[in-house]
Amino acid sequence: MVITEKNKFNMKTKLLYLENSYQKEASAKIVAINTETPQVEIILDKTIFYPQGGGQPADTGTISTKTGIFIVSHVSYNDGSILHKGKLEGSMNVGDEVSLKIDWETRYHNMMLHTAGHILDQVIKNVDNKNYGVDGDHGIGKRTFVAFKLPVNESLIEKIENEANSIINKNLKITAEMVSEKEIKERKIKLQFELPKNKDLRILGIGSYSPMPDGGTHLKTTGECSKISITGIQEKKGQWRVNYSIEKPNKETNEKVKERKSDSIDNDLSINELKQKIADIKSQINSDLNENLTKEKLRIKYLAKKGLFNNLAKNISQIEVSKKKEAGQILNELKTEITQNIEKSAPTSNNSQKKWIDLTAPGIKPKTGHMHPVSQAMEEITQIFERIGFSRSRYPEVDWDWYVFESLNMPKNHPARDEWETFFIDAPINPKMGKIVLTTHTSNGQVREMERLGGKPPIRMINIARCYRRQQDTTHTQMFHQFEGLVIDKGINIQHLKGTLDYFAEQFYGPGTKSRIRPFHFQFTEPSLEVDFSCHICHGTGFLDEKTDKVKKVNCEAREAGLGHGEAREGALGHAPEDRRQKCKFCKSGWHEVGGAGMVHPNVLKAGGFNPDIYTGFAFGWGVERTYTLKEGLNIDDIRLLYSGDLKFLEQF
Ligand code: DAH
Numbered sequence: 309m310v311i312t313e314k315n316k317f318n319m320k321t322k323l324l325y326l327e328n329s330y331q332k333e334a335s336a337k338i339v340a341i342n343t344e345t346p347q348v349e350i351i352l353d354k355t356i357f358y359p360q361g362g363g364q365p366a367d368t369g370t371i372s373t374k375t376g377i378f379i380v381s382h383v384s385y386n387d388g389s390i391l392h393k394g395k396l397e398g399s400m401n402v403g404d405e406v407s408l409k410i411d412w413e414t415r416y417h418n419m420m421l422h423t424a425g426h427i428l429d430q431v432i433k434n435v436d437n438k439n440y441g442v443d444g445d446h447g448i449g450k451r452t453f454v455a456f457k458l459p460v461n462e463s464l465i466e467k468i469e470n471e472a473n474s475i476i477n478k479n480l481k482i483t484a485e486m487v488s489e490k491e492i493k494e495r496k497i498k499l500q501f502e503l504p505k506n507k508d509l510r511i512l513g514i515g516s517y518s519p520m521p522d523g524g525t526h527l528k529t530t531g532e533c534s535k536i537s538i539t540g541i542q543e544k545k546g547q548w549r550v551n552y553s554i555e556k557p558n559k560e561t562n563e564k565v566k567e568r569k570s571d572s573i574d575n576d577l578s579i580n581e582l583k584q585k586i587a588d589i590k591s592q593i594n595s596d597l598n599e600n601l602t603k604e605k606l607r608i609k610y611l612a613k614k615g616l617f618n619n620l621a622k623n624i625s626q627i628e629v630s631k632k633k634e635a636g637q638i639l640n641e642l643k644t645e646i647t648q649n650i651e652k653s654a655p656t657s658n659n660s661q662k663k664w665i666d667l668t669a670p671g672i673k674p675k676t677g678h679m680h681p682v683s684q685a686m687e688e689i690t691q692i693f694e695r696i697g698f699s700r701s702r703y704p705e706v707d708w709d710w711y712v713f714e715s716l717n718m719p720k721n722h723p724a725r726d727e728w729e730t731f732f733i734d735a736p737i738n739p740k741m742g743k744i745v746l747t748t749h750t751s752n753g754q755v756r757e758m759e760r761l762g763g764k765p766p767i768r769m770i771n772i773a774r775c776y777r778r779q780q781d782t783t784h785t786q787m788f789h790q791f792e793g794l795v796i797d798k799g800i801n802i803q804h805l806k807g808t809l810d811y812f813a814e815q816f817y818g819p820g821t822k823s824r825i826r827p828f829h830f831q832f833t834e835p836s837l838e839v840d841f842s843c844h845i846c847h848g849t850g851f852l853d854e855k856t857d858k859v860k861k862v863n864c865e866a867r868e869a870g871l872g873h874g875e876a877r878e879g880a881l882g883h884a885p886e887d888r889r890q891k892c893k894f895c896k897s898g899w900h901e902v903g904g905a906g907m908v909h910p911n912v913l914k915a916g917g918f919n920p921d922i923y924t925g926f927a928f929g930w931g932v933e934r935t936y937t938l939k940e941g942l943n944i945d946d947i948r949l950l951y952s953g954d955l956k957f958l959e960q961f
Contacts, residue, residue, distance in 0.1 A: 319340060320388045324356045326508065336408055338401065349391055350378060358525050418446065423530065427530060455547040456548045479530060497519055498520070579631040699769065708742060755915050763916075769794045782946045785951055796908065798922060821842055833906020834909045845892055845894045903931065
């Protein structure tokens with residue numbers, strides 16, 4: 309029997325895929341089979357196999373019985389019947405009950421491509437309401453495009469993509485409805501191309517956009533589609549093809565789809581359910597009116613953007629297309645009724661008789677803030693130095709390389725610069741000043757201050773500013789503060805420096821706090837020193853509750869052995885009887901290292917216009933945050949907390 313001639317036997321297959329495009333398996337009955345052609349042909353009474361058409365490729369899969377299996381390699385529409393073509397292994401006969409199974413992965417991908425095509429068609433219509441799609445391929449021969457009647461400008465690609473993907477993100481419902489040609493006319497559904505004469509008609513709606521005729525299989529919601537990209541626009545046969553692709557689903561995109569589904573729109577809403585919801589709102593407003601609720605409260609509850617009315621009206625897209633008009637009408641009536649009711653309600657909130665004021669009640673104190681702990685520390689540091697004749701200056705936190713490095717005796721490419729993990733600004737380089745950088749330390753203020761005074765001393769500067777370094781951990785933040793002292797005059801020597809440090813130590817950390825200087829190296833000072841302050845908990849001993857002679861003795865012995873204080877604790881005397889004493893956890897060695905200092909290098913004085921044969925100076929500088937967190941009573945393990953903006957933390961200071 310030859311069945312490929314135009315539906316010779318007038319067989320009609322029920323198209324299950326039109327009703328449910330997610331059906332993967334079904335049973336059916338063979339109504340015709342042709343084993344005489346190279347490819348076996350089968351017609352069933354009903355099928356889930358999609359026949360190639362409307363740009364969508366045919367499904368593949370299997371049709372099986374106990375006696376045989378038919379591998380479906382192509383499916384086509386044959387004037388009302390669906391022709392399954394493929395290879396038969398075993399035997400099958402007319403009247404056999406068969407099990408159908410489609411190759412779901414391929415089908416689902418085809419559905420995504422097809423839906424994506426419709427989304428694009430909709431978006432391009434939105435962008436240019438004169439244009440419309442006239443043709444398309446959604447995977448046949450690996451082509452994916454929608455062809456448009458009028459030119460689509462390439463400059464619109466990004467906009468179209470964005471809108472298409474926003475439709476996906478909105479997870480709009482996609483509805484399919486079987487209709488007659490008459491209904492299509494009555495409902496004024498716009499036709500973009502001629503309708504097939506020999507097929508049942510179906511219309512497809514995306515969200516609340518007007519529906520269009522379509523016979524393919526589609527996703528239930530736009531959110532299931534993966535991201536759409538436009539791969540090009542070309543003119544072909546007088547049409548404008550917008551080629552597109554969809555992102556290959558992977559773990560990440562699957563997660564996104566899941567997310568979109570979970571915060572998805574309500575399920576279908578029937579007109580009766582809508583009427584029920586309207587009735588509920590009406591009874592609620594009546595009881596609210598009885599309660600004498602104020603106009604404002606009613607307005608907020610019912611008519612605000614997220615009020616009950618808008619929440620309900622949003623669901624109109626869930627109403628089946630034929631009932632949409634009615635739904636619109638009853639929603640409008642509801643709105644009018646709510647508005648009228650609100651008008652009738654109590655005039656304003658303060659007219660409410662229930663309101664009264666207790667004039668004897670204690671007032672509510674407004675919350676007052678306080679300065680950030682780091683600002684407090686900067687204030688305190690400024691005041692301490694002002695008391696001994698320093699004055700605060702402010703120099704840029706974005707500065708030339710010259711001030712930050714070069715004038716400080718650090719020529720370009722000098723390895724000492726590596727210490728400062730510098731952020732550079734992407735800006736033109738100045739021949740003298742070099743690049744622009746985010747200041748890595750406040751030492752940039754040294755030469756600037758010398759220039760400000762034009763070579764005339766005295767200088768007693770304290771420069772406090774923000775600094776930046778590419779470093780971040782529990783003891784560093786990329787943005788931090790430093791303060792920099794600079795004193796220049798005739799006859800300034802290292803004793804002035806030590807005296808200043810001791811003074812600061814006592815003033816900032818409390819009486820008895822000492823400073824200690826150790827040799828070090830900085831390019832901009834000679835000699836250079838590292839500065840430590842004695843620990844306020846163990847008073848420089850390294851041990852808790854040990855201010856006894858014994859400790860002093862140990863320190864002396866250590867000194868004699870050529871060791872510093874800290875080393876004495878941790879090194880040579882590790883095995884001494886004092887071992888059993890409890891080590892100070894705060895400092896471990898009796899001292900906290902805070903920063904650097906030294907006598908200003910002659911080259912730096914020269915760079916600032918001071919004659920090093922006449923003048924000398926000292927300088928020091930270190931971090932405000934570090935200095936502050938060493939204060940007694942503060943126990944901040946992670947310096948980054950200071951900039952966390954966490955009020956619970958900040959309010960403690
Ligand atoms: N600028 C140095 C730093 O950020 C600290 C410093 C060391 C400043 C020695 C000075 C100084 O003024 O003399 O590490």
